[in-house]
Amino acid sequence: MAGTDPWNEAAKYASIMTMVDIIVYILCIGIAWWALQSFRFDVLLKSPRSGRAIALQVLLSIAIGHLVASFFIQYLGLSMGFSKMF
Numbered sequence: 117m118a119g120t121d122p123w124n125e126a127a128k129y130a131s132i133m134t135m136v137d138i139i140v141y142i143l144c145i146g147i148a149w150w151a152l153q154s155f156r157f158d159v160l161l162k163s164p165r166s167g168r169a170i171a172l173q174v175l176l177s178i179a180i181g182h183l184v185a186s187f188f189i190q191y192l193g194l195s196m197g198f199s200k201m202f
Contacts, residue, residue: 137189144188145181152177 152173158164161172 136192137185140188141181141185144185145177148181148184149173149177152180 157169157173161169163169
């Protein structure tokens, strides 16, 4: 195995996993935003089209998307670690 640097391979793996994490977070936040569009905020809020209401939707999308993405990323990491056990 001449020419194979284990540190370089680890760095490549880490950078690929970082890109996967970023993509999963963006997708989950987008899906949360899409799902929240069907929620009737006009029932709960005084002015559902105001800047504060939109900021609330953005923050809820980020919070929900972060929770869902964290679950999938952790599941992916655990399943990859589980396969190395056998």
